Amino acid sequence: MSLISLKDVKFSYDKTNPAVDGVSFNVEKGEYIAVIGHNGSGKSTLARLINGLLSPDEGEIYVDDIKVGDKKTVFEVRKRVGVVFQNPDNQLVASIVEDDVAFGPENLGIPRKEIGERIDFALDAVGMQDFRKSSPTRLSGGQKQRVAIAGVLALKPQILILDESTAMLDPKGRKEVLSVVKKLNKEQAVTVLAITHYMEEVVDADRVIVLDSGKIVMQDTPREIFKREKELKEIGLELPLASYIANKMRKNGIELPEGVLTEQELSEALCK
Ligand SMILES: Nc1ncnc2c1ncn2[C@@H]1O[C@H](COP(=O)(O)OP(=O)(O)O)[C@@H](O)[C@H]1O
Ligand SMILES: [Mg+2]
Numbered sequence: 030m031s032l033i034s035l036k037d038v039k040f041s042y043d044k045t046n047p048a049v050d051g052v053s054f055n056v057e058k059g060e061y062i063a064v065i066g067h068n069g070s071g072k073s074t075l076a077r078l079i080n081g082l083l084s085p086d087e088g089e090i091y092v093d094d095i096k097v098g099d100k101k102t103v104f105e106v107r108k109r110v111g112v113v114f115q116n117p118d119n120q121l122v123a124s125i126v127e128d129d130v131a132f133g134p135e136n137l138g139i140p141r142k143e144i145g146e147r148i149d150f151a152l153d154a155v156g157m158q159d160f161r162k163s164s165p166t167r168l169s170g171g172q173k174q175r176v177a178i179a180g181v182l183a184l185k186p187q188i189l190i191l192d193e194s195t196a197m198l199d200p201k202g203r204k205e206v207l208s209v210v211k212k213l214n215k216e217q218a219v220t221v222l223a224i225t226h227y228m229e230e231v232v233d234a235d236r237v238i239v240l241d242s243g244k245i246v247m248q249d250t251p252r253e254i255f256k257r258e259k260e261l262k263e264i265g266l267e268l269p270l271a272s273y274i275a276n277k278m279r280k281n282g283i284e285l286p287e288g289v290l291t292e293q294e295l296s297e298a299l300c301k
Contacts, residue, residue: 033188033220034092035090037052040084041086049071051243052088058220060236061235062221062234062238063230065240072224075240076112079092079097080106080107081102092110104137108137111181115192117174121176126162130147130176130179130180144183147183156205169202171199175206187220189222191223193226194206195207195225211233237249252288255268255272255288256287258276274295286298
């Protein structure tokens with residue numbers, strides 16, 4: 030059984046225009062999935078459906094064999110699926126970092142002693158131990174987002190969903206958050222669903238899901254996805270910079286292999 034499983038899921042906010050329109054896919058434990066699609070393609074709605082903030086109108090969602098979208102399972106699902114949103118300022122609730130991280134576990138009624146251990150674990154995981162007693166207002170955007178991730182990790186979720194969690198950060202903050210998430214995926218086997226519009230953040234994913242008008246229009250490895258420049262363009266998506274440059278050069282007669290993803294691959298291909 031897959032860790033996440035969606036079958037023919039449909040949802041609309043107004044009961045007429047579907048925001049998610051017949052989506053099916055499975056995610057295995059430990060996978061790193063990137064979800065891309067232009068504005069309004071249904072990415073955030075999908076995230077809210079998977080953690081039970083919304084219930085599907087049709088179809089079924091299972092997380093760790095638990096049916097999502099029932100009132101009875103809300104807490105069980107929340108424990109397993111943590112969502113980090115776009116704006117770090119809307120996610121931090123306490124005036125001290127450690128209290129903020131403790132907020133979730135306290136709400137779940139976890140014993141005081143264990144909460145302390147969870148704060149330690151979560152702040153270590155995001156590299157923010159030194160800021161334990163700081164006020165979140167004094168942190169950079171990247172640091173705030175790492176605290177927001179720690180708050181989610183304190184619930185020990187099996188699945189981490191990042192809904193454009195790097196969109197409001199500067200390049201340094203983006204790098205910090207991305208490396209923390211990659212480390213959690215590799216070292217703690219946290220399953221990641223990363224919604225992003227930065228194509229550079231997609232290249233390391235195990236698999237990419239492309240949404241358009243609430244439907245999955247492509248699903249493949251980053252290398253295969255980014256070979257389809259024309260189709261991506263038609264639905265308002267770009268290529269990672271290195272792939273874009275490689276394609277341009279190839280069109281100008283420079284011999285380069287297809288499927289270049291990173292600057293390193295591009296420079297290696299050029300040296301040959
Ligand atoms: N709270 C809401 N109420 C009504 N319609 C919404 C709401 N949130 C999103 N939508 C609509 O649902 C569709 C999908 O939106 P969303 O899931 O936010 O897309 P994305 O995250 O890919 O930008 C869009 O047409 C959007 O206008
Ligand atoms: Mg969104």
